[in-house]
Amino acid sequence: MASTIKDIAKRLNISISTVSYALNGGPRKVPEEVKAKVLAVAKELNYRPSRVARSMVTGRSDTIGIVPPDVIDNIFLSPYLHMALNGVFNEAGRLHQDVLLFTRYSESERDEMASMIVDGRVDGVIFIAPHFSERDIELATSLHSACVSISGFPLEGVHTFSVENEAGVHLALQHLYDLGHRKIAHIAGRLDMHDAIHRLQSYQAFLRSQRITYQEEWVTMGQFTIEGGKRAMNTLLSLPDPPTAVFCANDEMAIGALMEAYALGKKVPEEISIVGFDGSPDSEHVFPTITTVKQPISELGAAAVRALCALIEGREPEDRSIFPAELIVRASTSSPMEHVS
């Protein structure tokens, strides 16, 4: 149906190779006159080179694969992933790379998934926030496939891009501390993810450095979801000695916490301060707007793409891999004193 390079050759009575050279401005020179004719016929026949055939012979597909975190359904409703994808897509477009999103819908397909990564349709893979248990990434590296990760666990030979978690957490907690808070709880994310672990550890480190006693029950699990944030906040507010401030490992949990606080009749920030993490658009749309630690997620995505392309082409990636965090103070935090009095 679709026309091929052969059709063009036949039409002009020249060889296939000449056509190929003409179309690609190929390694060999082709007289301008012939070139023009080839291009004209190509246009006339509505010729489109088959990327598949080209991949076959060049071994390159100019396509990068994205492996989103392996969570439950509806994964594409996560703001974090959106921001990451946003950066990835913009940069991929700029670098003339297409993006193949790997979908997986059950654990049992894990192996099939793994083989997709190395079946030749992508030149390299970006893992977004992979779980600790994620073996695909090891498989990919073992097969010498180019791969990088965003917010992943440090892994031998895998370039990992992430935010300065420790510094970010410090900014958030210092902010609360400076406001006068001493009873600061933490709603942690999924502890099989690197960022969640790192943020929890940084939280503990901060308490230690400020000589605040670490209270086991002030750390609750929120699974990085709004629902999880609600549940966690509910738990925290039921404590005999509830905290005056809550630091959440991401904005979604902060939103959940906010909603739950209101549901329980607690005013934010008057009765309890809330800080999020990520700097998602949503954090600014809720009421009150949420104080949060912004990480340049889109830039992480873009940097990952650049690094991956470098690896594919055999260059050494030049991007730094740790990105700065920035505190954005909004309306969900205030001093606890004013209202205690």
Next chain:
Amino acid sequence: MASTIKDIAKRLNISISTVSYALNGGPRKVPEEVKAKVLAVAKELNYRPSRVARSMVTGRSDTIGIVPPDVIDNIFLSPYLHMALNGVFNEAGRLHQDVLLFTRYSESERDEMASMIVDGRVDGVIFIAPHFSERDIELATSLHSACVSISGFPLEGVHTFSVENEAGVHLALQHLYDLGHRKIAHIAGRLDMHDAIHRLQSYQAFLRSQRITYQEEWVTMGQFTIEGGKRAMNTLLSLPDPPTAVFCANDEMAIGALMEAYALGKKVPEEISIVGFDGSPDSEHVFPTITTVKQPISELGAAAVRALCALIEGREPEDRSIFPAELIVRASTSSPMEHVS
């Protein structure tokens, strides 16, 4: 580097075709004994079939392409697109289809874009909310490539999936009308998109049916964005005779309108009621929560995938193409009377 079907054949001293048949349970039978041996060796050599080579000969890639709306940068931050992609990915996974997201980063690459659609890497394409001026979709059909659209303009031979816009708009406006509103403004979306046009027309039709005089200045453009919603709301509230209610063509603009209303000291819903469209998660996170018309966007995406797969396999799509809208009454709407008095 990677092992091929040939390596397996050589190792076992059998023909390449036998290996192929064994691996695929192919068209021809292969004795269990041989099959077992082949599979064992395949595993040992860590063999992964090359999808590229397979595509080459079968002409199928088991991959569907997605063309997101051709808007400016950071497109992946649109909740609408997320919900659509969410449905698409889930369903694609279920049907064992991979998803290639087409990125495009400039108008000048339009032609390159078009050829990507038909270069053999995808079996079919889903256009999400294509613009009126989008020619790619026509190109795709003219090349007999399978394609469907979500919220697109009706086009000969292209299955289009969309929500019952007219009914949805009616629900929203009737709700406002029943509350007592008579001065109802409309913040419209991008008028090069089908949904935006359709919703504007439905708004006008409703006013006509209720014999409310259509006020030119009560229709403002919001471009489907939060920023646009803010600007539009600003314009509306500056009118000498401002409306008591605003119906927005999507939730993002409703959020923007909400923010702007607050910024101008107008209370929602006490002084002005706001209704959105889409039923995005965000519409429930803002304060006050927004009354909105929910459309099953994810289901639209899923249905589009099913239909596309049917087309690819030469079957007739069975899904209905118009989906119901549902009014979700929340806190952003109330009767105007109470406060006028």
Next chain:
DNA sequence: TAATTCTTTGGAGACGCTTGAGAAACGTTT
């Protein structure tokens, strides 16, 4: 004019896989 060099162009092999055509081996039937 013949020999040499340079330029241009066509031929053909690969890439890894699928699959139809047909060969070989075997057992069964007449």
Next chain:
DNA sequence: AAACGTTTCTCAAGCGTCTCCAAAGAATTA
């Protein structure tokens, strides 16, 4: 023993493209 059907397997032809190699032609030199 011949004829036949089955089963099991090999051969080889592609799929569309890229690119090396060699052949043909043109230009230069002896």
